[in-house]
Amino acid sequence: MNDFNISALITPREKPATPLRVAVLGGGSFGTAMANLAARNGCETCMWIRDEKAAQDMQQSKRNKRYLPDFQLEETLQFSSKLEDVVPNRDIILVAIPSHSYRDVLKQIAPMISGQAIVSLTKGIEAETFCLMSDIIQQELPEVPFGVLSGPNLAKEIVANMPAGTVIASTSEALRNAVQTALHSALFRVFASSDVHGVELGGALKNIYAIAMGMGAAYNVGENTRSMLLTRALAEMSRFAVTLGANPLTFLGLSGVGDLFATCSSPLSRNYQIGYALGQGKNLEEAIAALGQTAEGINTIRQVSAQSRLLNVYMPITNALYEVIFEGKPPLGIALSLMQNGHRSDVEFVLPHEQV
Numbered sequence: 001m002n003d004f005n006i007s008a009l010i011t012p013r014e015k016p017a018t019p020l021r022v023a024v025l026g027g028g029s030f031g032t033a034m035a036n037l038a039a040r041n042g043c044e045t046c047m048w049i050r051d052e053k054a055a056q057d058m059q060q061s062k063r064n065k066r067y068l069p070d071f072q073l074e075e076t077l078q079f080s081s082k083l084e085d086v087v088p089n090r091d092i093i094l095v096a097i098p099s100h101s102y103r104d105v106l107k108q109i110a111p112m113i114s115g116q117a118i119v120s121l122t123k124g125i126e127a128e129t130f131c132l133m134s135d136i137i138q139q140e141l142p143e144v145p146f147g148v149l150s151g152p153n154l155a156k157e158i159v160a161n162m163p164a165g166t167v168i169a170s171t172s173e174a175l176r177n178a179v180q181t182a183l184h185s186a187l188f189r190v191f192a193s194s195d196v197h198g199v200e201l202g203g204a205l206k207n208i209y210a211i212a213m214g215m216g217a218a219y220n221v222g223e224n225t226r227s228m229l230l231t232r233a234l235a236e237m238s239r240f241a242v243t244l245g246a247n248p249l250t251f252l253g254l255s256g257v258g259d260l261f262a263t264c265s266s267p268l269s270r271n272y273q274i275g276y277a278l279g280q281g282k283n284l285e286e287a288i289a290a291l292g293q294t295a296e297g298i299n300t301i302r303q304v305s306a307q308s309r310l311l312n313v314y315m316p317i318t319n320a321l322y323e324v325i326f327e328g329k330p331p332l333g334i335a336l337s338l339m340q341n342g343h344r345s346d347v348e349f350v351l352p353h354e355q356v
């Protein structure tokens, strides 16, 4: 059976007369995938990789041998380990830095910012402060135009030219249009939203449930169980996000149910892989060491579990995961307690729980 491949049908885009100038911060899987799309669309694109040797090798080989070794990148894509060569004189800066280092990197680029649009690609929540990345952008780079990009975007599938879609969320129409121009193609469709926190929370929260689904896969649960878990995850995500001011309907989109489905279904997901390893009986340190890449969901479970108690938001799956991962509770016992929860509304925006 042939792989689903429409890339051969696509004629290369005419290079734009005035190419957008794009910087990508973060030399990992996703920064590389997005930088490659921008370069393919004719943007003058440069990636910042903090490791000088890696940057030199990528500049020479046009390959990210650490994170995406099997994929040849666009010849026009540039690489540098010097922020001062990458950040100034750009139209758009895509930030694909893990949440644990996000604020630090923004502090480093602050002196070089003069009107560039900042777009967060990061799906995490800052430890202790519970700041979303868009909050950090506004705190560290006040007055800049900003947005977040999030959706079902497994990096390896994107660089393999498998069709995908994403969401650019910003209150700035100009920023949304610029990002669509930079990244949109017949292989990667960029949809627009104005619900920044809703799109951002969708991307961060789904990582929690990908860990749960990976654990479920290790226990070989059936499709009914997976579907119930996925649906209740969506209910939990949207309940929490609405408490933080998000639009519940955002979760019907690519950054909500779309990304939840992709991440919860795919062994390519690093968070799914962490959950699977935990379900196989590895402890957290072993699971993280074996992965060797970013899995934002572990920190997100900690942050959201604590915040949900502070805000008194019912988050049974998140708190069950916290008890298993951080309190050593037995997974099957916790799963049973979830099933023993009382009668609840299916969709609380239709029938409030108080009426059940």
Ligand SMILES: NC(=O)c1ccc[n+]([C@@H]2O[C@H](COP(=O)([O-])OP(=O)(O)OC[C@H]3O[C@@H](n4cnc5c(N)ncnc54)[C@H](O)[C@@H]3O)[C@@H](O)[C@H]2O)c1
Pocket: 026, 027, 028, 029, 030, 031, 050, 067, 096, 097, 098, 099, 101, 104, 105, 121, 122, 123, 124, 153, 154, 155, 156, 292, 293, 294, 296
């Ligand atoms: N990989 C995907 O499929 C995917 C898709 C969408 C969004 N994301 C999100 O993108 C973000 C980045 O993830 P990734 O998949 O690229 O991770 P990764 O583990 O593949 O790469 C992380 C990169 O960040 C760099 N980095 C870490 N700390 C740094 C620091 N202090 N200064 C400079 N660079 C630093 C690392 O060197 C590495 O190059 C995450 O929040 C992730 O959730 C990932």
Ligand SMILES: O=P(O)(O)OC[C@H](O)CO
Pocket: 123, 151, 152, 153, 154, 155, 207, 210, 259, 262, 263, 268, 269, 270, 271, 272, 294, 295, 296
């Ligand atoms: O590998 P994960 O679990 O970080 O997921 C990758 C992307 O966020 C999927 O949209």
